Amino acid sequence: MTGLLVTSSGYWHPLAWLAVMASAVILALIIRSFGNNRFRKGTDQQVPFYSGNRAPEGRIKSSNLYWGFFTAMEKYFRWLRRLHTGIVNDYVYWFVLVMVIMLAAVMLGGGP
Amino acid sequence: MTLTTVLLMSVPLALLCLLLGLIYKGIDRRLGARMQARTGPPVMQPLRDIRKLMLKENIVPKHAVPWLFSLMPVVALGSTLALLMYVPLFGQAPLLGSYGDMVSVLYMLLIPSLTLVIGGFVSSSPYAVVGAQREMVTMISYEFPLAITIVAFAWLASVAAPGSAAFAFSTFSAVPVWSMTSILGSCGLIILFAVMIVVTSGEMGAVPFDAAEAETEIAGGLLSEYSGRNLALFYMASAVKMVVLGSVIIALFLPFGISGYAGLEGMAAQAADAGFFLLKLFAVIFAASTFPRVAVPRLRITQIVKMYWVYATAAAIIGLTLIGIDVLVEAI
Numbered sequence: 268m269t270g271l272l273v274t275s276s277g278y279w280h281p282l283a284w285l286a287v288m289a290s291a292v293i294l295a296l297i298i299r300s301f302g303n304n305r306f307r308k309g310t311d312q313q314v315p316f317y318s319g320n321r322a323p324e325g326r327i328k329s330s331n332l333y334w335g336f337f338t339a340m341e342k343y344f345r346w347l348r349r350l351h352t353g354i355v356n357d358y359v360y361w362f363v364l365v366m367v368i369m370l371a372a373v374m375l376g377g378g379p
Numbered sequence: 380m381t382l383t384t385v386l387l388m389s390v391p392l393a394l395l396c397l398l399l400g401l402i403y404k405g406i407d408r409r410l411g412a413r414m415q416a417r418t419g420p421p422v423m424q425p426l427r428d429i430r431k432l433m434l435k436e437n438i439v440p441k442h443a444v445p446w447l448f449s450l451m452p453v454v455a456l457g458s459t460l461a462l463l464m465y466v467p468l469f470g471q472a473p474l475l476g477s478y479g480d481m482v483s484v485l486y487m488l489l490i491p492s493l494t495l496v497i498g499g500f501v502s503s504s505p506y507a508v509v510g511a512q513r514e515m516v517t518m519i520s521y522e523f524p525l526a527i528t529i530v531a532f533a534w535l536a537s538v539a540a541p542g543s544a545a546f547a548f549s550t551f552s553a554v555p556v557w558s559m560t561s562i563l564g565s566c567g568l569i570i571l572f573a574v575m576i577v578v579t580s581g582e583m584g585a586v587p588f589d590a591a592e593a594e595t596e597i598a599g600g601l602l603s604e605y606s607g608r609n610l611a612l613f614y615m616a617s618a619v620k621m622v623v624l625g626s627v628i629i630a631l632f633l634p635f636g637i638s639g640y641a642g643l644e645g646m647a648a649q650a651a652d653a654g655f656f657l658l659k660l661f662a663v664i665f666a667a668s669t670f671p672r673v674a675v676p677r678l679r680i681t682q683i684v685k686m687y688w689v690y691a692t693a694a695a696i697i698g699l700t701l702i703g704i705d706v707l708v709e710a711i
Contacts, residue, residue, distance in 0.1 A: 271478070277546040280478040283382055284487075287464050287475065290386050292457035294393060295612060299453060302433035302608025313441040315504035316603055335512020339680040340519075343688075 385464060385474045393460040393619075396468070399657075400618030401425040406661070407669045414673045425618065429611050437607030442503035451498035452605070452612035458490035459619040466626040467548050470636050470652030480546040481529055484627065488582065491616055492518050495591070498613075499601030510600020513680045514584075514591035520687035521581040527695035528571045528578070531702055532631060535559055538706050552634045560705050567701030572632050574695045579624045579667040581687065584617070586672040590680045625663040633659050 270282045306312055314321075337344055350361070405422035412419025421427075439445050464475040465484050479487075492514060499511030533545040539559035543550045556568055581588040592600045602613060637655045638648030678686065 277480045277482050278477075278544065279480060279483040280475075283475060283478040284461070284483070286382060286386065287389065287461045288457060290389060291393065291460035292453060294390060294460060295453045295456040298456070298615070299608050299612055302437065302611060303435060304437050304608070306436040306438040306607075312436070312438050315440050315442070315502070315507075316598060317505060318598065335509060335680075336516060339513065339516040339684055341681070343684075 382478075388474060389460075389464055392468070392474070393463055396463050396622050397460070397615055397619055398426075400620075400622045401429065401615070403621060403661070403664055404618050407664060407672075410665070410669050411673050414669070425614070429614060432606075432611035432614065433608050435607040437609055438604075440503050440604045443604065444501040447497060447501045448604075449609060451494040451501075452609045452616070455491045455494040455498075455616040456612045456619070458487065458494070459616045459623060462487050462623045463619065466623055467552060467630045467634070468622075468626055468656070470638075470649070470656045472549060472552065476547065476549055480544065481533070481548060482546050485525070485529060488620075488623070489518065491620055492582070494616075495601050495613070498605070499591075502601070502604040504604045506597045506599070506603040507601050509597050510591045510593070510603065513593075514601055516680055517581055517584075517588060517591060517683055517687075520684045521578045521691070524574050524687055524691035524695040525578045527692065527699055528574055531567075531571055531695070531699040532556065534699075535564075535702055535706070548630045551631055555634050556632070560702060561709065562705075563708070564702045564705030567698040567705065568632070570694050570698035570701070572628075574691050574698065575628055575632070576663075576667050577686070577691050579628060579663070580671055581683070582624055583621055583668055585668040587675040587678045588683055589677060590683055593677060621664060621668070622660065624667070625660045628663050628667075629656065629659050633663075 271278055271280045350357075402422060402425075404425040405420070408424065409419040409422055439448055462484065465473050465479045465487065467473050467476070496511045496514050496518075499507040499514065502508070529546075532551070535556060536543055536550050536554075536559070537545040540550060540554050543553075557565060560568060584591060590600075592602060597603070602610065605613060636648075636652035638644075638651045641651060643651050
């Protein structure tokens, strides 16, 4: 089959996916075209909902985007920070440890 | 089956599954209400909701990125409809089963969630941004136990059915996983089944994993600025995704039909298996969405991370280990 990408255990056909995705998006656009596309521009309809208060003006800054991740995964980040000691020897120890685990996994799994 | 034939068949299949997903949503809401001693809406309510949303104004917020804001619902519905071609439905092989395996499906499952995230980020609403961040964190969290489960399946298939495509759904339809293991391995599979149900709950964004929307806290989160036909498209995408996720669980854990037991053949066998598939889909949706929504309150986002990274991952590793021990013992 032309274009089918095959590995030792899996396969997929990117062109087939693109064709299916394109037809599915066209179908979604047709469904969407049945809906009402109007609204009153320049009115308070367009002001973001902020529980009755005035929402902050402008777009959300990219610097704010990380806050949610740091808050939700605070314990993980705290653990990661402890690992980042700044001492090269520590990083080399980690590198060797990860290499050993990966080699052991490859040897036990029989490799590709 | 050629790609052109598949594309022609895909439209009626997509519309059928869209209708099916909306009806299952109605059943889910009705059952959930009955379990809380309420009457609940009619089963066809989601169809009425869609009709109403299509008639409503389609508001684009002032500081949003308009083209991205409007494109994301279309991509969300498109990507979930495309997924239908890769998963076994109604007891039949997937239409594009030879064009993509389980790993492809796993990656494609990320697209609808990513469209929600992008839609939230470009909404210019503080609530939507918080919701989008929570959705991203939830995605990062459930991917780990999900990956372990899929790896366990592929490894089991590669050992028990050498030479077969380890990541293909057809491998598990031909030889159900339950027949590949003995008692210890079956215990491992039961644990993985439970993990997949919990992961599916998160993928559906159902309570208790709906922190990204959380109407009572962040007013709908990443969907707070969506209205009209854009919101209708997201709603339809979530209905189709429900069918897709249920079908993935059925393909992996419950690929059995009833036609063989009933001694049916031909069209009657296909009809019986399709009916049985709908029953299994209902059972999976009930376990992954209806029951937890009624029984468990919403978790905080930190609790969701802990649930997936600690409890679900530990359970998945235990399941994988049990299967590994079972295979090694059988080999000896």
